[in-house]
Amino acid sequence: LARFSEANTREINVLVLLCMLMITFSVTIRYFFSRVRKSFLSQHRIHFLASLVWLIGLAFIGGGVRQSIGLFSQIDTDWHLAIFWTEFCLVFRGIWRLLHTVNRLSRTGNNPAILLGGSFLFLIIVGTGLLMLPVSRAQPPELADPIGAPFITALFTSTSASCVTGLIVVPTGSYWSTFGQVVILSLFQIGGLGIMTWGALLAVASGRSIHVRQSATMGEMLESNGLSDLKRLLLTILLFTLMAELIGAVAISGLWSDRPLGEQSFYSLFHAVSAFCNAGFSLQDDGLLGMGERWQVWGGMAALIICGGIGFSVIYNLVLILKSKYWDIERTPLFSISKQKTRLTLSSRLVLVGTSLLLLAGTFSFFFLESLASEGSSPLGHRWADAWFQSVTMRTAGFNTVDLGEMQTSSKLVSIGLMFIGASPGSTGGGIKVVCFMLIGLSLVSIYRGRPRVEWAGRSVPDESVKRALTIVTVGVMTVMLTTLLLTIFENRPGEFIDILYEATSAFGTVGVSTGLTAELSPPSQIVIMVTMFLGRIGPLTLLLALSRTNQGGLEYEYPEERVMLG
Template sequence: MNMPSLPFQFDDSTSLHPRLNRALILLEWLSGLVALVLVLSDQGFVRQKESLPGQELTNSNWWLLGLTAACLALPVVTLPVRYWWSRTRSTFLRSHALLVTITLIWFLGAIAFSIPTATMEVIQEEIAGTHGPGQGMIFWTELFGLLRGISSLIRLIRWSTEAGLSPALVFVASFLLLIFSGTLLLMLPRCRPEGLPPATWLEALFTATSACCVTGLNVVDPGTYWSRTGQCVILGLIQAGGLGVMSFGAFIALVVTRNIAAREAATFRDLLESDRLGDVSGLIKDIIAFTLAIELVGAVAISGLWSHLPLGEQIFYSVFHSVSAFCNAGFCLHAEGLIGRELRPEVWGGIALLIILGGIGFGPLHNLREIASHQFLKIFMPQKISPSIGRMRVSLTTRIVFRVTIALLVGGAVVLFLTELGRPVAGQTIWQQIANAWFHSVTLRTAGFNTMDHSQLTPASKLISIVLMFIGASPGSTGGGIKTTCFAVAILTLRSVLQQKSHIEAGGRTIPQEQILRGLSIVALSLTAIIGCTLILVIVENKPTLFLDHFYEATSAFATVGVSTGITPSLKPLSQLALIATMFIGRIGAVTLVVALAGSASQVVYRYPDERISLG
């Protein structure tokens, strides 16, 4: 199979000079990465090391500005040349719309900032918050340098999906790239409050992994240890990790070119477990639309928690916690979490609903959206319904997800309330205990927020919490765990055995044998990962009295929940590395990791004779 040699949409037949065209594409792509490195160098190191008294730019600033501008200006030369060489000029601009747009807007803005006028000084003050000579230009150039760098990384990931690589391998690699990038960003001096040393590599790696894997476990307090820049980096990692870097890349492709390559669509179909290839584009659009809409409404709904703060701070806190809740990350900018706020409707209502919606999964939400749209057209615009569509129905996955989710939420709240009745809590009313039980039944299924101290839970409550964490959220969601559908398959398998049936039925459908085997494999590998992590913690820490806490922490890491008994910051480096690995395995899925490492399996064209074995 011939693979593209560059991370761009490239076909030798579309250019009159293929080799030269290939070289120009490579230069454009590399210039984007170089621009990103230059921007991070200036923002992370130079600005921190060299203060700007009187808003005057230093020599280092000017050098970095010039090099970044050169990287951004390169497509001004290469794109017209490549357009002139192209055999398909009618589609050239559309297929390169993102690069053309970024370059054109930056170029026009750079010209405007280079002309000293009263109007531009006002604009510079408004958008950059600066008034010194050259400050507007450096802000504008670095902003678009950042955009160019991100677009180059997204193109690299899209190339991987278009090249026909294993979907599992691409998925794993995209998260490794995101974690690596996040670690480097958090190690920048600018990500720490002024006057404090940069974060260590282990602190940065643990935080980046926890954010990318939407876990919420921390070795430092996110609200005080990181600067506002560091918190923004964490916010970006949570959003990218919750939705997946590949989803962003595919969405940008859909917006810019209105289509994605067939191989890319097939890769997403496998990752999103969609039944039809034609569903992929609609599902990706729904993922982004659902996310932005829910997070925006959620931010407004929970903003009352920070009404005492200035407007700018209130907006940031609201957006941060809304994204953290919907992505089931559990990162909180308060050292005590949400303790003492359990009776606030923004907590037991707003944040809880964001967590539930994020844990439902985009597949069921997409299914319900399609049904609602179909019913709307059927009632108000029946002439627009295509005869080939047929009757829309609620999928088996959607039915299982909602039934298991409701059962776990209600059942978990009742059991947690009962197991905590025997623990006297000073000053807590019955309503506070009910609110705590409800909120933790929600958050234990991969969110990680807390309204009570988990180190003070009864042993029975901790065991129930471990079970809820292990089951986790639903497939295709921002949460972790073995997933509600996998838990349902295990229960249905048990029921089938008790009924002495050779197949498994649910909702008038028969579940394929290969899915049953995959579900049982997920359970087995997940238990192996949790037990392995717990074993490492027990051996390294050598504190037998904390066995249940170590088990709790390992399960929280694997299920990407983030709740903690408070022992994570005090763990030894090897134990923290074990949690990092467990968070990563839990986010991408144990089976996905095994498939990615194993590579493509050969087709088996034979089968041995059956022979029964004793199972006890």
């Protein structure tokens, strides 16, 4: 923003004028080229109205309304008045458009996408309110009156925690009071559980009716499964999560054995929940820096991260297989999963193989890229442990045992790749998801082998799924690139492009690693990062919902096909 206020405002003014001019021009052109002019007019009423009102206003200004009737005397010149008027029209048009879009999306009743986004927004707003209370902030001793955190800091922290990202503008351990830390812990616990539950619900719904019906409300979707089944699913997820976190907390408690018992318990619990939910928040200002060699980190924390990132449905699938192998299943298993109880589903297979591949590839890449650059600086075992932990954490958890800013550019690029891919569907992780990544890889294999379908383990994947995976990747790349572009415009850091790309991908994949840029970002950049975190969290699920809805829209009309030339 600093650069903007310095910059000559003339260009921005011209831009504003051109923007409105282009809107007016485009709507006129589209009107003349439209097939049914009357329906076009009624559909785009608001565009015409905005442009018309704008033009009339301009005409008045040109006609000297300011001088003749003495209005707007506080504005310098007609030119300024025209700019002001244009900005007003643009903002008015924007707000109307937003309302229109919300209205369209919500027309289908309790649209799952609105519910999904709304639930996270609600969580963020409540969190922001709580974090702004003076009691949430660790009070500096020299101050008499207690002060709360500024709005933007609270909003950023709340967004980061609710979206289970872990990017921070202030150190969690020293800036917030214990109450504030409990609020943050609750936010990422609820956010993590929330996204797992949503994933499971949508999988159940789409597993049942194959496609989420266009008019389906969440209620309708779940009705057929019965409310008791729903309760059991939610309860199982909740119990599983809490159990894993408690066991994890006990396992890693040795890390803080030198602290008093109360603090040790809180630290263990906070980090265990943070690891399982792939949140990446840490109470220590330098994260887990230098702790890489301790087994609680490369063993305990890594296990928690992998468990949380592999997804509930895969673990459930594995548990059912084990159960059916060694003893009879007394109670009916949950929902549609029951049909495939004794066999590894294709999704589970893809997740397990993909996760193993990525963990191995990441470990080896980090080890060799870092060793090539600075060999012998630390013992071999330590370097392997660091490489392994970074490989585990980079796909979505976002802890660090090394200074990430000091890593090689090539390692950072590998990290960006891992962050973009992310964890499993229906887990607490982000990114485009491992299954999506595997489908892309398998589809390339099928092209090379000349096979018409994507095949794996004796099953073929529907073409529709492959197209969805490709769409998710493309939209993901576009989101990351747009975020990066905005950050490069708002930040003046010529030599740090890789760090900006790293930050953008970290936000998109809700990873939360940073090379140290986050705390130095200007307010507009912070807003960009917040929006990207939010999109990274709810985006892929929303996109999938939208894609499944396009599959069976009421086709009142259909156009003839025409092939296009691509190469």
